[in-house]
Amino acid sequence: MTGEKDTIVHIDNITKRFGNVVAVDRLDMKIVAGEFVTFLGPSGCGKSTTLRMLGGFETPDEGRIVLDGVDVTRQPPNRRDVNMVFQDYALFPHMSVGQNVSFGLELKGQSRPEIERRMTELLDFLQLSGFRDRTPDQLSGGQRQRVALARALAPDPKLLLLDEPLGALDAKLRGQVQIELKDIQKRTGKTFFFVTHDQEEALTMSDRIVVMNAGRVEQAGTPEDLYFRPESRFVAEFIGETNLINGTVRGIDDDRVVIDWNGLDIRGSGHGHRPGEGDNVTASLRLENVVCHPKKPSRENAIEGRIVSKLFKGSRTSLDIRVGEKEDTVIRAYMDAGNAAQISDDQLWISWEPERLTVLRD
Amino acid sequence: MTRNTRILMSVIYWAFIVYLFVPLALMVTMGFKDSKFIGFPIRSWTLDWYTAVIQDTEVLSVFGYSMTIAISTTILSLIIGTWIAVFLGPNKFRGKAIIFALACLPAVIPGIISAIALRIFARLIDIEPGMFAIILGHTVHNVPFVALVVMARLSTQPKSHIEAARDLGADSIVAFFRVTLPYLKPALIGAGIFCMLLSFDDFVRAFFLGGYQPTLPVLIFAKLRSGMSPEINAISTIVLIMTAILGLWAERSMRRLNKGS
Amino acid sequence: MAHADTDRADLRKSTAPGGRMTFWGALLHNGTYQAVASALFKTQRRQFLILASLPLFWIFFANLGPIVEMFWIGFLDSYPPKVGHEPQFTLANWAAFFQDQVFIVPFFRTLAFSFIFTAITLLITYPVAYFLAKHVKRKNQLLFLLLLLIPFWVGEIVRTYAIMILLGNNGAVNLALKSLGLIERPIPFMYTGFSLGVGIIYLTALYMLLPLYSALEKLPDNYLEAAADLGAGAWTRFRRITLPLSKEGIASGCTLVFLISTGYYATPVLLGGPRSTVFAETIAGFFHVAGDQWPMGAAFSSIMLIATLGVTGLFLKLMGRDGKGMMR
Numbered sequence: 001m002t003g004e005k006d007t008i009v010h011i012d013n014i015t016k017r018f019g020n021v022v023a024v025d026r027l028d029m030k031i032v033a034g035e036f037v038t039f040l041g042p043s044g045c046g047k048s049t050t051l052r053m054l055g056g057f058e059t060p061d062e063g064r065i066v067l068d069g070v071d072v073t074r075q076p077p078n079r080r081d082v083n084m085v086f087q088d089y090a091l092f093p094h095m096s097v098g099q100n101v102s103f104g105l106e107l108k109g110q111s112r113p114e115i116e117r118r119m120t121e122l123l124d125f126l127q128l129s130g131f132r133d134r135t136p137d138q139l140s141g142g143q144r145q146r147v148a149l150a151r152a153l154a155p156d157p158k159l160l161l162l163d164e165p166l167g168a169l170d171a172k173l174r175g176q177v178q179i180e181l182k183d184i185q186k187r188t189g190k191t192f193f194f195v196t197h198d199q200e201e202a203l204t205m206s207d208r209i210v211v212m213n214a215g216r217v218e219q220a221g222t223p224e225d226l227y228f229r230p231e232s233r234f235v236a237e238f239i240g241e242t243n244l245i246n247g248t249v250r251g252i253d254d255d256r257v258v259i260d261w262n263g264l265d266i267r268g269s270g271h272g273h274r275p276g277e278g279d280n281v282t283a284s285l286r287l288e289n290v291v292c293h294p295k296k297p298s299r300e301n302a303i304e305g306r307i308v309s310k311l312f313k314g315s316r317t318s319l320d321i322r323v324g325e326k327e328d329t330v331i332r333a334y335m336d337a338g339n340a341a342q343i344s345d346d347q348l349w350i351s352w353e354p355e356r357l358t359v360l361r362d
Numbered sequence: 363m364t365r366n367t368r369i370l371m372s373v374i375y376w377a378f379i380v381y382l383f384v385p386l387a388l389m390v391t392m393g394f395k396d397s398k399f400i401g402f403p404i405r406s407w408t409l410d411w412y413t414a415v416i417q418d419t420e421v422l423s424v425f426g427y428s429m430t431i432a433i434s435t436t437i438l439s440l441i442i443g444t445w446i447a448v449f450l451g452p453n454k455f456r457g458k459a460i461i462f463a464l465a466c467l468p469a470v471i472p473g474i475i476s477a478i479a480l481r482i483f484a485r486l487i488d489i490e491p492g493m494f495a496i497i498l499g500h501t502v503h504n505v506p507f508v509a510l511v512v513m514a515r516l517s518t519q520p521k522s523h524i525e526a527a528r529d530l531g532a533d534s535i536v537a538f539f540r541v542t543l544p545y546l547k548p549a550l551i552g553a554g555i556f557c558m559l560l561s562f563d564d565f566v567r568a569f570f571l572g573g574y575q576p577t578l579p580v581l582i583f584a585k586l587r588s589g590m591s592p593e594i595n596a597i598s599t600i601v602l603i604m605t606a607i608l609g610l611w612a613e614r615s616m617r618r619l620n621k622g623s
Numbered sequence: 624m625a626h627a628d629t630d631r632a633d634l635r636k637s638t639a640p641g642g643r644m645t646f647w648g649a650l651l652h653n654g655t656y657q658a659v660a661s662a663l664f665k666t667q668r669r670q671f672l673i674l675a676s677l678p679l680f681w682i683f684f685a686n687l688g689p690i691v692e693m694f695w696i697g698f699l700d701s702y703p704p705k706v707g708h709e710p711q712f713t714l715a716n717w718a719a720f721f722q723d724q725v726f727i728v729p730f731f732r733t734l735a736f737s738f739i740f741t742a743i744t745l746l747i748t749y750p751v752a753y754f755l756a757k758h759v760k761r762k763n764q765l766l767f768l769l770l771l772l773i774p775f776w777v778g779e780i781v782r783t784y785a786i787m788i789l790l791g792n793n794g795a796v797n798l799a800l801k802s803l804g805l806i807e808r809p810i811p812f813m814y815t816g817f818s819l820g821v822g823i824i825y826l827t828a829l830y831m832l833l834p835l836y837s838a839l840e841k842l843p844d845n846y847l848e849a850a851a852d853l854g855a856g857a858w859t860r861f862r863r864i865t866l867p868l869s870k871e872g873i874a875s876g877c878t879l880v881f882l883i884s885t886g887y888y889a890t891p892v893l894l895g896g897p898r899s900t901v902f903a904e905t906i907a908g909f910f911h912v913a914g915d916q917w918p919m920g921a922a923f924s925s926i927m928l929i930a931t932l933g934v935t936g937l938f939l940k941l942m943g944r945d946g947k948g949m950m951r
Contacts, residue, residue, distance in 0.1 A: 057525060077528045090526035094544040103540075107531035109652045111642030155530065367857065371754040375767070378751045378828075382774040385785035385825070388795050392788055401793025446678040453671070465678070467686045470878075472886025472931055474903040478924045479689035481910065482696055482917065485703060502685045533660060534670065536647055563778025565889045570910065579780040583889055586784060595788075598781040605776040613769055 008033040008191050009054070009159055014063030016049050023049040025215035026063070031159075031193065036185050038194040040202040041212035042238070047195045048163065050212075054193060055161050056080045068158050078107075083152040084161040088168070089144045091136040097147050098123070098132040104155035122150040126184070141169050142177060149181075153188065162194045166201060178204050199239045203227065211235050227286075229271050231361040236284035243285045243331050245357070249275050257359050259283060262326040267301055268357030275359060282360045289356035290333035292319065293349040294342075302351040305331070312337065321348055386602060393595035400590040411596040421581070421597060428578040431493060431568075432561040435500040439557045440550060442501065443508025448538070450509070451516045469506040476503065477570040484571060492573035499567040504560055508553040515549035516542070548616055555612035559605060690928070697922030716922035726905060726923065733902040734930065736816065737884045740823050741877050744831045747824070748876075752835035753865075756842070768836070775829045783890045786822045787813065790894075814896030822894040823884045830883055831876035838872025839865070874942040878935050885931050902927055 009031040016024040024046040031037055039047035052058040054065060056077035064073045072080055083104065091100050098119055105115045123129045126146045136144055145165055152160055162181075166174045182205045185192045196202055202209050203223045210220040211234070219226060219235045230236035233244065245268075247261035257268050257275065268283045275281050296302065305323035308330065317340035322330050333350060392400055396408035415421055446465055450458065468476060480499045481491070489495050519542065527537040565579040572580060578601065585594050643649070650656055664670045696702050697717065699710040720726050751771075759767050774782070789795050790812040797809040812818050842865065850860045888903045895901065906927065909920030 055529060077525070078531045078533055082529075084526070084529050086522045086526055088520060088522055090520065090522035092523065092526075092541055092544075094547075103527075104530035106645045106648045107536065107651055109644050109648045111644060113642045115645070151530070368758055371750060371758050374750045375754045378747070379770060382771065382825075382828070384795075385782070385789045386774055386777070388788050389781070389785040399793075400788060401791065402795055402798035442677065442681055445674075446681065449674050449678040453674075455671075461679070461682060464682050464686055467690070470882055470932070470935075471690070471928065472882050472903075474886050474888045474906060475693075475924045475928050476689075476886070477888075478906060478910065478920060479693040482702075482921060483689035483692050486692055498685070502689075505681070505685075531651070533651070534664060535660065536651065540647065559776050559778075563776070563780075565778070565780050566886070569888070570907075579778055579889075582780045582784065583893070586780075586787075586893060590784075590787065590791075594784065598777075598784060601781055602777045605778065606773050609772065609776040610769070613772075617765070 006032050008068055009193075010064075010066040011050070011054075012064045012066060014050075014053060014060035014065065016046075016053060016058060016060050022215050024053070024060075027215075027217065028063075029210065029217070029220065031191060033191055034189050035207045036182065036192045036194065036205060037208045037210065038196060038202040038206040039210050039212055040196060040199060040238070041218075042197055044214075045212040046215040047197075047212050051084075051161050051163055051193065051195045054159065055082055055084050081155075081157050082159045082161060083155060083157040084163060085145075085148045085152045085165045087163045087165065089136075089148040089165075091144055091147055091151075093136055096133050096135055097128060097139070100136070100147055101150045101154050103151060108155055118154060122154055126150045142173050145169070145177065149184070153190070157190075159191050159193060162192060164196050166196070166198075174201070181205060203239070211238060229358060230284055231273075233282055233284075233360055236358070236360060241287045241332075243287065243290070245283045245285060246328075247281065247283070249277050249279045249281055251277060256354060257281075257283075259359075262324050262329050264303065264324050264329065266303075266357065267354040268359050269355045270359045271355075273359060273361050283357050284360055285331070285352060285357045287318070287332055287334050289352050290331060291351050292321075292333055292335045292339075293351065296349050297351060299351050301354060302349050304347070304349050307343070307346040307348055310340065316340075319348070321350060323350065389595055390599045390602070393592050393599050395592050395595075398591060400592065400595075411592045412599075415593060415596040415600065424576055424578055424581045427493070427575055428562055431496055431500065431577060432558045434497050435504060435561045436554050436557040438497065438501045439504035439508050440554055443505045443553065444512050444546065444550065446505065446509040447512035447516055448542070451513050452521075465509055466506045468503050473566040477566045480567065481570045490573065491571055493575070495571040495573075496568050496577065499571045500557075500561045500564060503564070503567065504557045507556060507560070511553040511556075512546055512549050515546055519545050552612060552616040555608060559609060562601075562605065693921050693928075694925050696918050697925045699918045702917045702921075713918075716919045717926070719919060720923055720926055729900045729902045729905045730927070730930075732899070733885055733927075734934065736819070736823075736899075736901065737881050740820055740827070740884050741831075741880045743820070744824050744828055744880050745873065745877060748828055748832045749835060749873075752832050752839055752872075755836050756839035757844075764840075771829065771832065779826055779887070780889055782826055783822055783893050786818070786825055787893060790818050790821065813894065814899075816895070816899040819891055819895040819899050819901075822890045823887060826887070826890065827880045827883055830879040834875035834879065835869065835872040838869045838875075842868050870942060874939055878939065881938075882931060882935060885927070 007030045011027055011029050011031070013026050013028045014024060015022065015026055023044075027046070027050060039050060041047050049058060053060050056072070056075055056079075059074060064071050066072070067081065072082075092103070095103070101122055102115050102119045105118055110118070120129075123132055126149060128143065128146055128150060131139065131143060131147070136147070139147065145168075148165070166177055169177060178201060181192075185205075194202075194205065203226075206223055208220065209223055209226050211218040211226065213234050218238075219231050221229075226235060226239055230239065230242075236242050236244065245259070245261055245266070247259040247266070250258040250260045250265065252258070252270070252274060255269050255271070257270050259266050259268060259281065268285075293302065296304070303323045305321040307319055308322050309320040311318045315337060316334045317337050318332055318334055319340065320330050320332050331350060391404065393411055394407045394409065395404045396406040396410070397404075450462055450465065471479075477499070480495070480502065484491065484495045484498070489498070523541055523545070524537050527541045532540065563579060564577075565583060568577040568580050569583070576584060578597075582594055582597060585591070644652065663673055698712055698714065700713040700715065701708060701710050704710055720730075755764060755767055787794075791797070792809040792811060792813070794812075796812065797806070800806045800810070812821075846864055846868070847860050850864055855863070885901075886903065887901075888907055891899070891901045891904055895904075902923070906920050906923050909916040909923070
């Protein structure tokens with residue numbers, strides 16, 4: 001656990017309402033200095049509202065925001081030591097790249113030589129040196145994003161906010177920029193507060209992810225935590241692809257949970273969560289954890305099933321496999337496209353490691 | 363649309379152009395007539411009227427007077443009109459629709475009534491008929507146009523620009539002068555030139571609010587009342603050339619700037 | 624408000640040593656500016672009030688003020704005030720209008736003229752606007768429009784004069800007719816309702832053209848194509864699609880032209896005659912005589928304002944639109 005003095009932002013029980021809608025509901029968490037934290041969730045979950053409250057563009061109805069020991073809850077954006085990279089970059093069209101980047105420094109009261117030095121430093125750092133005199137309309141999407149980043153980093157803020165900044169980039173560029181951003185964050189050591197609805201993005205870049213839904217935190221943790229040990233149905237479904245299995249608990253043996261799934265006995269893991277016998281539970285099984293066998297394998301946890309649908313996706317094929325008699329006993333799995341092509345009939349065996357079937361906390 | 367209709371439409375357009383330009387062309391030609399009387403046919407030609415006009419100190423001083431008024435009212439109208447646009451544009455408040463309607467009022471009142479009302483008003487607030495009264499009258503008339511043009515431009519500014527400025531340390535004043543105002547530049551130039559033209563061309567307000575010194579339209583009107591003469595044509599032609607250049611230049615800069623942003 | 628002090632202290636601390644700040648940096652850190660700004664912008668509400676101050680003052684004082692004054696003066700018995708005489712409230716000025724033909728005739732004549740001129744302007748300019756919007760390639764539209772605008776920049780006096788040269792007894796039209804052998808003696812066009820009409824239509828054509836063009840330009844081409852596809856002929860397409868959808872432009876254009884044409888003073892004086900006196904001249908007459916006639920002029924102006932705005936409002940209501948939305 002991190003000590004109190006590592007905390008750079010304490011979001012202290014903030015609530016924000018818009019009319020009758022509660023956009024953020026008693027959000028309480030601490031952000032550690034130097035971490036890359038991502039708020040992830042669908043539109044309307046409250047992540048952008050939280051971002052704007054941190055930036056000073058909205059004021060919480062209840063609670064406080066404490067930045068490096070100072071209560072900044074009611075501080076307007078221009079007084080706050082926080083800077084933001086906007087979704088549309090918001091570069092000033094009539095100013096050059098250099099002037100854009102210098103803007104915050106000017107207003108901070110830096111001397112001209114100092115402004116020049118720092119601006120050049122940042123342009124070099126983000127590989128924008130040759131673009132200094134260009135105007136935003138002469139730049140590509142990726143370049144504009146870097147200028148927005150340089151501009152926000154220039155005043156050396158305590159916290160950097162990023163509002164879905166990769167949304168406007170095409171998929172290939174996005175992947176590249178994700179790596180670059182992560183790298184920049186590590187090298188500058190700045191605390192990044194990132195907001196996105198793209199779970200893959202969150203998994204790639206974050207030190208810590210906070211999943212939000214309808215104003216509340218669903219789960220917070222490292223990407224691995226969230227991916228392998230989702231606690232709720234929402235998180236399991238939102239991150240990665242998964243099979244959701246509803247059944248009744250037959251029995252518990254250490255950490256192993258035996259679930260009656262429409263007549264089938266399957267084994268999963270509670271990961272510290274101990275449901276009672278007879279409880280209705282939902283368990284999550286990620287698609288890539290299901291292993292397909294053309295013939296009955298020698299392991300114990302295998303079930304026979306019939307392929308009901310096949311979808312060719314290029315590098316792999318997704319298969320829907322019915323394992324029981326009832327309608328909703330279908331498991332989706334991936335198979336290497338080459339191997340999938342070799343399956344002649346629709347009989348198949350599937351198996352998985354019991355740890356991979358996670359019983360959810362719902 | 364059939365070809366015939368297309369041709370017909372084209373003819374109508376060009377006929378209309380002819381209709382607009384011919385009277386002006388005739389007026390220009392008459393300025394070269396070597397005679398004191400206006401009328402066709404023109405038998406001999408001369409440049410004397412033009413040379414006389416250019417050297418006529420009275421005409422030149424009237425010209426300067428009109429210009430001074432035009433520039434003054436343009437500056438005032440731009441400031442007031444922009445302020446109104448910034449006030450009305452993004453904000454929502456009760457009674458906004460009424461305030462907006464009242465702001466546009468001078469644009470819908472028939473000219474003579476506006477001039478009369480302003481004349482009475484000037485008397486009331488103890489302003490003598492003269493340059494200041496005319497400037498006031500022109501400004502009252504111009505401000506709604508400026509406000510509308512600026513409001514239109516302002517509505518296209520992404521909100522994030524202002525937020526970004528504030529995020530980087532700007533208060534409302536700095537954000538306005540360093541981000542909003544540059545963004546408004548095309549609108550301001552267009553509106554500004556429009557104000558200059560409106561003021562320069564205005565007759566009815568200048569007539570009722572003016573003192574002994576006339577503006578150019580008032581001068582031409584007075585001369586016409588005492589009888590037509592090619593001298594008037596020469597003056598008018600010069601005005602025509604000037605306003606055409608001014609107007610075209612305005613259009614060009616507006617187009618170019620609007621493309622840039 | 625302990626935080627206010629912390630804020631200001633932070634700002635000052637970040638000033639780097641050596642070298643001058645830029646203008647805006649220096650301004651933001653200037654003590655006087657900070658004091659004034661924080662006082663003015665302390666709350667959102669205060670900021671809003673300051674923003675509203677000049678506009679509201681201007682709108683009420685400069686826009687509304689003269690109109691209200693004009694109405695007010697119309698009810699006084701003398702203005703400018705005479706020495707030793709308190710202006711009394713009276714309805715005599717308004718009554719005078721209704722009692723004398725000399726006043727009523729020009730009034731209704733003005734309204735009638737304006738109606739007619741507006742209608743004619745609409746008929747003349749609609750095809751031109753249509754041509755511009757539908758038959759000219761988009762990239763050329765600007766050029767064609769510019770050509771139309773040039774004659775309008777020169778101002779009403781010069782353009783009225785041009786019409787005088789056109790229609791005079793020795794004018795171009797008469798010259799042309801004579802040289803074609805169609806007439807022996809010149810036709811006296813000038814100083815009639817006809818010459819006035821030609822002048823006013825000439826002056827106001829643009830105010831009808833621009834709204835029409837704007838409305839027609841917005842009409843999606845595929846509406847007409849779909850209609851043609853369904854079997855509608857050219858006239859039907861026009862009547863049932865183009866015309867209704869350009870209603871907004873027609874309303875704006877007609878309103879503008881009507882209001883502007885009732886407001887002209889110089890053009891009727893120069894082009895019209897004693898049989899075509901318009902109300903603007905009647906009103907103006909009261910202001911060239913120094914002294915007591917101002918209240919009557921004010922009253923008549925008020926009557927004319929009510930009439931023109933009333934007619935316009937009625938017209939817009941009939942066209943099914945709210946008057947305020949017109950100013951687009």
